[in-house]
Amino acid sequence: MSLPKRMKLRTFAVLFCIITFTTLLFTYTFRDPSLYFLKHAFRLSDNFFTKGPCGCRQCITELDDSLWFAEHFNQSIHPLMTKENSVLSDETFKWWQWLQSERQPANFSEVVEELFQVIPNDPLYMDASPERCRTCAVVGNSGNLKGSHYGKLIDSNEFILRMNQAPTAGFEEDVGSRTTHHLMYPESAIDLDNNTHLVLIPFKILDLQWIISALTKGTIKYTYVPVMSRIKANKDKVLIYSPTFFKYVYESWLDGHGRYPSTGFLSLMLAIHICDEVSVFGFGSDKYGNWHHYWEENLLAGAFRQTGVHDADYEYNITLALADKHKIQMFNGS
Known part of the structure; x- marks a missing residue:
């Protein structure tokens, strides 16, 4: 097999693994409470750099962090x-x-x-x-x-x-x-x-x-x-x-x-x-x-x-x- 073909197959295999892992991660994160911390960590990381619906670090109207509220x-x-x-x-x-x-x-x-x-x-x-x-x-x-x-x-x-x-x-x-x-x-x-x-x-x-x-x-x-x-x-x-x-x-x-x-x-x-x-x-x-x-x-x-x-x-x-x-x-x- 030629080198270009081997590289294409290798690239395809890597992409397939990434897609499969990402799909499984998000599926179990939303189903399994034990993995909730991953979703929460991603959201906190994102919120650290973006200020949400107002200019404050944390705004009252952010409802997703409290079902009671x-x-x-x-x-x-x-x-x-x-x-x-x-x-x-x-x-x-x-x-x-x-x-x-x-x-x-x-x-x-x-x-x-x-x-x-x-x-x-x-x-x-x-x-x-x-x-x-x-x-x-x-x-x-x-x-x-x-x-x-x-x-x-x-x-x-x-x-x-x-x-x-x-x-x-x-x-x-x-x-x-x-x-x-x-x-x-x-x-x-x-x-x-x-x-x-x-x-x-x-x-x-x-x-x-x-x-x-x-x-x-x-x-x-x-x-x-x-x-x-x-x-x-x-x-x-x-x-x-x-x-x-x-x-x-x-x-x-x-x-x-x-x-x-x-x-x-x-x-x-x-x-x-x-x-x-x-x-x-x-x-x-x-x-x-x-x-x-x-x-x-x-x-x-x-x-x-x-x-x-x-x-x-x-x-x-x-x-x-x-x-x-x-x-x-x-x-x-x-």
Whole structure:
């Protein structure tokens, strides 16, 4: 046999062996759990050099690494309400109205129409380019922030979400000084600076009427308790938490535990759906097991009380599970 023919046969044999080995490798890798590490190693190696759907090393929306997360997470439900997505299903509307019942509620559609004449209709769906890496800090109000010295770390994030009272003046070293989004409802409202987004969590139609009033005429002074009739906030930066998303958080993430989610958990879920990397501060008790706010002197004064409204233990366990799956990073403070 001539030399060229022998070389061709040898080349063919080598190619045949490579193809056969590769086929067997992939067949058994996907069938045999003991070889799963090979597939996982290849994926990790690839991810080390490519950044996936965003510009971060690891993005929250990478669902393939956690079946548990993929079963809960639904990116198709927008967390913020617009005029276009404000229409609620009958089931959602009934559930939402049940949260804080109103005797004579106003017409929802008419209130929404008026609302988006006062505030913008273009909430925060911003840069979606592959180069983006949106880092977010969700800052709770736990006393474990006292003495933590997290201030600079918190302020280094692009988005910083706070909730309810959450003072920063005098606490900057531990909690930071910047706020990009402040979540509240009428009964927990505070004044904001001109650069901060007010994110209203509405529990009823009256809450939507209140934000219209608080930004204009100031006629609503009472819901089920006295509320601020006017609020200092940039009306061009007001956002509305969607009742549809609210219900999704309650059903998909909390599995119906409690009457409805806490502001802290709703804030965390907002961050998970709009951010690429999420760091969580000020959740849970302090190192002594006390539940109180970082601005309180009495460690027993501001506990996350057992009212039956929120299931604090279940919410905290879900938060810990998100950290365990490397979807968020938790900072436990002092």
